[in-house]
Structures are given as structure tokens and as C-alpha cells.
Amino acid sequence: MTIQSMRWRSGFAALCLFACSGFAQLTPDRLYVGVDRVIPMTASVPDALNGEVTISLHKAGSAEEISRAPAAEGELDLAGLFPSLWASGEPRRVVYAQLNVGDQPIGPAVVIQPLLSPATAVQPPNPRSAPEFVQGPNIFSGYRTYVDKYVRWKTSQGEILYRLRPDIAPNTAFNYRQLVEGGFYTDIIFHRIVGGTRSFVIQVGDPTGQGSGGPGYVIDLEQSTLPHDFGVLSMARTNDPNTNGSQVFVCLSREGTSFLDGRYTAFGEAISGAETIRAIAATPVDSSDRPNDPPVLISAELIDADPYGTGPEPLSTQARGDKEVR
Structure with a gap:
């Protein structure tokens, strides 16, 4: 077995x-x-x-x-x-x-x-290069302890359920969790959709809906080893690696997003809601990838996770394992 x-x-x-x-x-x-x-x-x-x-x-x-x-x-x-x-x-x-x-x-x-102590991301002179991480003295100060939660998105196209990965990007996952708990993701449009043959991302998290807004602060890029793949949740940012805030994107395929590995902080993975992701990705857009009739993230909430190790596999794993992807 x-x-x-x-x-x-x-x-x-x-x-x-x-x-x-x-x-x-x-x-x-x-x-x-x-x-x-x-x-x-x-x-x-x-x-x-x-x-x-x-x-x-x-x-x-x-x-x-x-x-x-x-x-x-x-x-x-x-x-x-x-x-x-x-x-x-x-x-x-x-x-x-x-x-x-x-x-x-x-x-x-x-x-x-x-x-x-976190490593600090530094962008090399060549903007096409991946950020480099500089680690200073690594001080262990204690523990952060909290009950494991899933994140449930309710969108105008249906629901998506995410498992966060604090083992891979602990500070990013916790920052996102705090924003969710505070009700930040309420009635926000998906302002960027790059689907179709490019099968890239759907992006959300700016309350203004224009693509430049955020929570009023930024957090540093956190090194992540989670591959960008279908259903993976990752932080959006500007060309400055340390401008992560509230905007996130959901990957639509491994083929379309693999080049993001090491450049962006992947910190969660969808465990249900594949049909919802695909429905949002199929929204008609203009030449700038802005949806003509934007789907809406109605709410995001924390719910108790399953006992550890017993919950559903990530959507990307379900697909590779020939399981039914919901």
C-alpha cells in the first residue's frame, strides 16, 4: 500500500x-x-x-x-x-x-x-537572474505554535481549498494566514488571468483591483523549494524580490510556471477545487490579461485541517496519480 x-x-x-x-x-x-x-x-x-x-x-x-x-x-x-x-x-x-x-x-x-534568522534575498544586476539568498548568523529564538488550518476560498465560480506549507515557507504562510483571518480577502476581483494555451496563472489579492495595491506593508522574499505546479499558491511581487504583500497567484500548469521556481515564494497547494480554478482561468480577457467580467474572491477563511497526514493530496499529485481531481 x-x-x-x-x-x-x-x-x-x-x-x-x-x-x-x-x-x-x-x-x-x-x-x-x-x-x-x-x-x-x-x-x-x-x-x-x-x-x-x-x-x-x-x-x-x-x-x-x-x-x-x-x-x-x-x-x-x-x-x-x-x-x-x-x-x-x-x-x-x-x-x-x-x-x-x-x-x-x-x-x-x-x-x-x-x-x-531568515536569509535575505538580493537581486543580481541582471534582472533575468534568480534572486540570491544571503544567510547571516542563524539564531534560534524559540517556537511559533498554532493549530493547523486549511484556507477555503469562496469565489464567484465555486470553492477552492488550500493546504499551507509552513515547513517550506513559514513566514510567508503565516503572513497569508493572518491576512485571511483578518478578513482581508473579501470581495476582491481576480485582476489578472493568463490561461488558454499559455496555462500560466490566475492572480488576486489587490483590494483596488488594479494590480498595485496591497496590505500596507511588504515582506521579504522567502526561499521556497515547493515547485510551481497546478494549484500551487505563490506570492506575487514587483521586480524587487522583497515586495511581497497580499497579492497571490494560483498556478495553472507545471509547464507554464516551472520557470518561477526559486524566483517566487510558493507557500501553499490546492487540495480541492480544480474545476473552480479552471473555470476562473477560462474567463475571457483583453490584450493585457485583464478579465472582461472579473471573477470575484468573495471570501477566504480558515477552517480546521484534517489530522496531520490524513487529508487529500495536492491537486498536482492527484492528477499525476490518475486520481479524480475535483
């Missing part, structure tokens, strides 16, 4: 159990935790669930289990359960903490993101 099929089957079982058991999940008490301190969390387990309560740590991406520790309902110290989180010499990478009851993962996981 493949990892993908295991995820689909275990995901179905976990979702059924979750739906029948009421609210149950692991929740961090604070967003930020300084280095070498208690990592306070609360485990909520309804009485209807029977079995040993444990918490497991998982590698990001593969969902491979790193470690597991017994726990109890109520307040707990994640660092006490997993001393490796503060151990010197341990690699600092995003991991996911998952609540389990018996053999079943329950509720969304908690993202454990290390606070590390």
Missing part, C-alpha cells in the same frame, strides 16, 4: 471518528514560546472517546512519525514530553504535534515552527 493510499484510508477513518466524537484537539496556550521554556498546550478529549491518549510528533511533508509520548487530558508541557525540541544539536525544522486517542489521530495538529 502506498503512503498516499494509507493517508486517504486513515483520513477517512479519522474523519468519521472526529465527526462522531465532538470537539477534540490539541491547542497551544501561546503563539510564541521563547527558547528553553515550557511549551504550554491543552489536550481536549471528550468522554465519548475511549483509548490511550498520546501525542505524536511528525515530520512535515511526509508525515512520518518522529516520536510519541503518553499524555492526559488537560494542560501539558510539550517540551516536557519531547525534550528533543530544546536539545542542542538537533536540526531546527517545522514539525507537527498530533493528538491521538487509541490508534486514531484526532483533530487538527499543532504546527511547531522554529524561529530562525
